[in-house]
Amino acid sequence: MKRRNFLGMAGMGAAGALLHGFPAIGRSITEADALMIRADAAAKKRMADIALQAARSKGATYTDVRIGRYLNQAVITRDNRVQNVANSESYGIGIRVIANGSWGFAASEKMDADSIAKTAALAVAIAKGNAKLITEPVQLAPQKGYGEVSWKTPIEKNGFEIPVKEKVDLLLSVNDAALKGGATFINAALFMVNEQKYFASSDGSYIDQDIHRIWPTFTVTKTDKASGKFQTRDSLSAPMGMGFEYMFASPEHKIIGGPTTLYKGRYDMLEDVKAATMQVGEKITAKSVEPGKYDLVLDPTHLGLTIHESTGHPTELDRVLGYEANYAGTSFLTLDKWKTKKFNYGSKLVNIQADKLQPGSLGAVGYDDEGVQSGQWDIIKDGILVNYQTIRDQAHILGLQASQGCCYADSWDSVQFQRMPNVSLMPNKQTRSVADIIKSVKKGIYIIGRGSYSIDQQRYNFQFGGQLFYEIKDGQIVGMLNDVAYQSNTQEFWNSMTDIADKNDYRLFGTFNDGKGQPSQASAVSHGSSTAKFEGVNVINTARKIG
Incomplete structure (x- = not known):
């Protein structure tokens, strides 16, 4: 041609x-x-x-x-x-x-x-x-x-x-x-x-x-x-x-x-x-899933979207302050929770880091659109909310002496404002494989790929689907399932995380088109993780009618 x-x-x-x-x-x-x-x-x-x-x-x-x-x-x-x-x-x-x-x-x-x-x-x-x-x-x-x-x-x-x-x-x-x-x-x-x-x-x-x-x-x-x-x-x-x-x-x-x-x-x-x-x-x-409580094994190709929606967005400081309430929503992670330094966001295995440097990631740059050099910082440490994402005119609100470098505009004719850096779930420091995690599951579902989802404006109550669903019984994958989605709230979900694979499984998920602002702008951002296990999560059948 x-x-x-x-x-x-x-x-x-x-x-x-x-x-x-x-x-x-x-x-x-x-x-x-x-x-x-x-x-x-x-x-x-x-x-x-x-x-x-x-x-x-x-x-x-x-x-x-x-x-x-x-x-x-x-x-x-x-x-x-x-x-x-x-x-x-x-x-x-x-x-x-x-x-x-x-x-x-x-x-x-x-x-x-x-x-x-x-x-x-x-x-x-x-x-x-x-x-x-x-x-x-x-x-x-x-x-x-x-x-x-x-x-x-x-x-x-x-x-x-x-x-x-x-x-x-x-x-x-x-x-x-x-x-x-x-x-x-x-x-x-x-x-x-x-x-x-x-x-x-x-x-x-x-x-x-x-x-x-x-x-x-x-x-x-x-x-x-x-x-x-x-x-x-x-x-x-x-x-x-x-x-x-x-x-x-x-x-x-x-x-x-x-x-x-x-x-x-x-x-x-x-x-x-x-x-x-x-x-x-x-x-x-494939057979249709039976609704109920399951242990979920979530691959990074799926978990990245859950991180994006339930962690990345609610830790944007402008959302916390209500600046995005008219369009993108607000956040349940209000400043009073951060000030205590004790708010239990997830289990002790949950360590989430913002990162503008990671090679291969969509958000990797040398400097943001305010001329701030890129860096890394903890957002969730051992399950506790410790920080947010800020730009230069927000830093004083948190008592910071410098911006965290989260400013971006999608074009020369768009005004720059606070946008999400790469926000990632850190892998297990101990040796742990995906096979090890699957073996630990008695009744569960392995989910791969992103699907349809829904989350409220405070980024708290949500529902996520996927691309591929595999049934796990007594530590073995036994076949494919259909019509799977899980429901939870952010705090409950991340507190149910009981296992995660090590750095050898760590991979990036990403989106080219994360929309925010009025007029709306699109930014690109990655979310890294290893395969993780969440216990006792509510699974629904998306093909069955309610009532």
Whole structure:
């Protein structure tokens, strides 16, 4: 297939849903445009200095400047055809200031000196207008300037340099394997992001960053013509902060011990789709679960979503303070619980850490969008709530002397605000395998992959499904189940955690499109864990009607 036959923005078809929420979609560009020579750091510094000087001359007491070029590529296929290849670019400057104690923000796609200066002046004017409405001035945590520094995602292969034909051929081979294996139809897609971000501030930082993310995914569907029943299975891939090397797994990346082959740090899309095609057939004939109390063995491909919803979101300080109440909700982890230093969030095995440094993770950066250097810190320690996630104008609320570096904007024309870092469950310090955990279960269910879910606005009461469910009896996996979901509340659930595998099983789950804010922004974040056991969790049958 020749490039000109499928390159473009039209013809999304049924796969259009896969692009919903794809971050920073901008103008359509060609594949060659995506590889054009970028502006060098010296040129960006000159533009940033124009903004900094203009803002200061208009009365700003603090200014930060973000110059961003955001590249996105989506390759989408269905069955034996390409549905779409979309390349897009978004490029411009965002200027944030404090004047008269209040924030102001303005942005522009015009990058000449006069336009940049006018945008900076507009940001100051907005701040001064906002100042008439505030009850107390912004309190910004101290932040030293780093001078001229840079950071890059440590990739081995730049995905944007891989020919589109090679990506198309891979996806079509995945589809072909599924169809030959008996699938009724299949969608397969590959999404890639490159954020070329330059940050400068009146604190004296000039930070150039080059950030890469990749997400291969598919959905296999199989229909039983006799009964009319059908089942689906999504890919078990995790989106990653990596280059195209993520698509090349080898035997040393395999995780052994569970009911299906999984990989650590790499992904074999072809092997996954072959397994998925067999498993959807098994799901059609699998027995429906009997509701009741079960011990759950949760794989990281599933547990990551539970961590995201029941731990990541309720420990965002802006939610705790009610800043997100109108859209994303609030949090049951209120400040009074943190102040006691005794609030029992989970069992002593529950150690949850925020991390902006972990290689391969979606949230890994050198510096956040306020110029704060990335780091790590405990959120839950031995089951006790000890911290939250903060940015510079929140740090004083917790008595912190510095921001934790949780500021992010999904585009140059979006104002940066508090976003989730990687939030992960730490593995067992003792040697413990998945097989060891399964052997300890008398009556349980092993769950793999993310499914539908529901959680209340305070991130307390919830229900989670999955992709694959395996029944465990007397320490043995005895077969597949259907129609499984579990219900609990956050505190009860994490206190029921009684076992977890060691670091050899530790893997990342992630999401490209975590929505928050008004206007809504999407961010990418990872959640690591090893396979964990939760005792006596309430399981429901999702196919049975109530009453």
